[in-house]
Amino acid sequence: MKESHDDALPDAQKLQQPLARLLRPLVRLFIRCGATFPAICDLLRELYVNVAVHDFALPDKEQTDSRISLLTGIHRKEVRRLREAGAPVRMTPASVSRTTQIVALWLADRRFADESGAPAPLRRAGAEGKGPTFEELVEDVTKDLRPRAVLDEWLDRRIVVLDAKGRVVLTEAAIAPNRGDDRQLHYFGRNLHDHIAAAVENVTANPAPFLERAVHYEGLSDEAARRLEALSRKLAMEALLAANREAQTLHRSDAGGEWRWNFGVYVYREREPRGDGAPEDQAGEPS
Template identity: 40%
Template structure:
């Protein structure tokens, strides 16, 4: 049975975590009523999948007990079809794989981390063309379809010599809200999973570290932003190259069933103002 008094530190952290999510919901028209019903479904789903006894599915009554969701709602939500997937959409997953290959696999890269400009057609570039890149990753989709979509999303461009240039060092579309939202869900989910594991699970912790300062000028923030964009991306490219090599080595093994996310982020905003000192009648200052 859950504790009637959750730790205050957890409640404070959850409230802070929810603020940017609520900001997103309000900007995109997700009301409290809609979100609250969706959240009920998440409570029921997690309780059903992760809080079993002896690996047996919990009863509606037990789920109601540990979640606080009414038993009638539990039954309704357990019977409702799930209209979402834990996986990235196929187009996004394929795009990420293509960008990774372009950045790390000869002859498509100049060196690991630097994608080569590729002739658009195999008739011009042979095995070092954009046609060949797409064919290397998937035989089920035409390169022209990928290129048209990537131009729409700002991921690739064609120059005057009919060569395709990669415009980004990761599959992060400059346009295309649905694609950005897919990555938002993937990245925030995995970051949260690592942090929750480190708070609640035994065994080795996942790496999850940050540095933070609160007395910097706007010029210093821009200098840090540029440094993170340059050096941080080089770090991620190195991890991408290693992961690509390891995946190729593991591909035929029976235990190649683990996924990994390695992330890096940068955020800045105005610091909270220091508390104003209050002077009482005796002249003593209090924070």
């Protein structure tokens, strides 16, 4: 995103209320995990400078400390110190990337599916039976890892289990990482980033470039909220699996490039005691 003086952009004052709502669950996480206010302030200060330097550069003009200070409100001396410290590096842990690729193939490729299209239990190499093996699945993605090492790691993390026949069975933890799994924190950052980035682009661009919609009802009973949650989980997984199958097909024939794509969904419910008045909306789609 480049610097803009578009009068249609919301002013800073109007951003206060939605920002407070957006940040509240994050602040709750910070406090629970021991991330103190001074530590978060230090991080925000670094990000302000980094974003101003890289995302608000003017063509053919030097990005001076004075200009960064003007954009961010951070003193020039502090700007200089943070710029000299270097920018944070964005990277995906290797273990996260490998696991994601292998699981994605297992979910998408019909060679590794049962008759219903679900991920099939995979026999080990040399075991009785027909069809592809777990070793073939891993080697289809990477030749740099021994399939036995992948299996041992996945068994320890409960990404897979062995059934009564000794076959490797994919678990729910493969799709929804457990607490403490490195993948959970990786996707926490990446998926929230992409959702917020899409919403920001929709607020700042005309026409809005990304699909970012939700169906929401308020004033529901606990039973109704749970039924809608179960339905939305089912519909969401069907959509994700269909998109993953198409992505795997395209990925195999694609020449490659610099673009990335993310298709995500979320489902949420909470108890929200009613106020004196009626809920603001009974259903709707955020713009």
